[in-house]
Amino acid sequence: MSSKNLDQLYRQVIMDHYKTPRNKGTLDNDSVNIEMNNPTCGDRIQLTLQVEEGIVKDAKFDGEGCSISMASASMMTQAVKGKDVDTALQLSHIFSDMMLGKDYDDTIDLGDIEALQGVSQFPARIKCATLAWKAMEKGVQSEGKS
């Protein structure tokens, strides 16, 4: 098996987030609740966000899916927690560029997220990685409108 290629996809840090997800669960009452699924494969995510004065104060996710989708969700919550909404959206755009194999803004520290770069080589798995980010975008945007 081409395990070198696989290692690009399943980096140690990804498997760590999959096995020990950060921010797993749901936030209470006042939070924004977004549910999204990937209709082609049944991956499902529930994301709850607490957004106050333009800052993502807290983020938790729950759901079912493959290692890539769950690890990505875990990393996303870790990355956006404590950031302002604009930065969170900016991260999402950077992530999207990274998935599409485009040059992305590397002046911002991406931390663990960088490990997902290998997913761009596996077109069938890109949707798995972007699901949580799409949910986050939807969440902070709907919060902005209310």
Next chain:
Amino acid sequence: MMNREIKSYFPILDQEVNGHPLVYLDSAATSQKPVQVIEALKHYYEFDNANVHRGVHTLGNRATDMYEGAREKVRKFINAKSTEEVIFLRGTTTALNLVAQSYGRANVEEGDEIVITYMEHHSNVIPWQQLAKERGAVLKYIELNPDGTISLEQVRAAVTDRTKIVSMMYVSNVLGTMNPIKEVTQIAHEHGAVMVVDGAQAAPHLKIDVQDLDCDFFAFSGHKMCGPTGIGVLYGKKDLLNNMEPIEFGGEMIDFVGLYDSTWKELPWKFEGGTPIIAGAVGLGAAIDFLNEIGLHEIEQHEHKMAAYAMDVMSEIDGLQIYGPTDPQKRAGIVTFNLNDVHPHDVATVLDMSGIAVRAGHHCAQPLMKWLQCTATARASFYVYNDESDIDRLVEGLRSAKEYFSDVF
């Protein structure tokens, strides 16, 4: 006959994927195409292409003969009484929608029942959901046995005198289960309901005899049985079809067009609005010739053999769970499984890196996934070109996947 010789007719299988010889185990999604079908399409476009049923010219006549010749091949293939009962459509989904929108709308009233099962493909769920909502009818589900089979007691419990339509898949695209369509049809008829059969996974693998089954409608797709995509068939009993209204209007399907009113052609053309899928039908005809040459009985036996071998060697893998009937004689060449805690997408990716193509996901059967209490599964499906060595490669790949994920965890 089921051997490497058959495989050699499929040019696509002779390639490497990710540095390994391709093992294609996703035929339940779509089958590969033999040279006979590819050549038939090529020949049609190179020599005979014209529109049908209108040209006075030679090519028009040739194309018409080929199109209608394909219809006769389909008639024989499913043993319909007449070619009037064979309608060419885009595929199984279109065929089931036609039954729901034409027969269903005209015959299902408020409080009537439509009966389906938990194992149906979405294409045999949603048309009935929509019809039920529109007509105020009740959509009922037949329960499954723990092994994913259907018992006639459960069918009898669900079907009543208020039931107008019973619709069921012949072979499950997830569990491989072969359903007792003939017996279910009898029960449906006892209550005055019509029997609709989703034959998408059956037509490629079993000898179909619509007269023996006595079903009222039978839908299937060409692309799962070595034919091209975009062509499918709805069989319907002549009396029923004669009383049904078309749902697509336009060219080809009309008899006379006035300014404010029009009349329709005879069967089967009144349901084939627009320029028909001529090349698709020609390709399907070639696919039927190909399958007949191997023999449908032989194909069915081969599928059972593949399923038996796969279940046998796969069950030796620790932590591998196989869904559906345990008796391979009760299932077609479809084996759906999960490997420990490894998500099926991850399994499929690792297999793909070894050149092995399997499906992962909910297989367009979310109600069934709910019943199985899982969100996704991996599926290996076999066809005429697969043999034991493909299954050995699968097992080898699954062992590596298991090893890989136990290492990284």
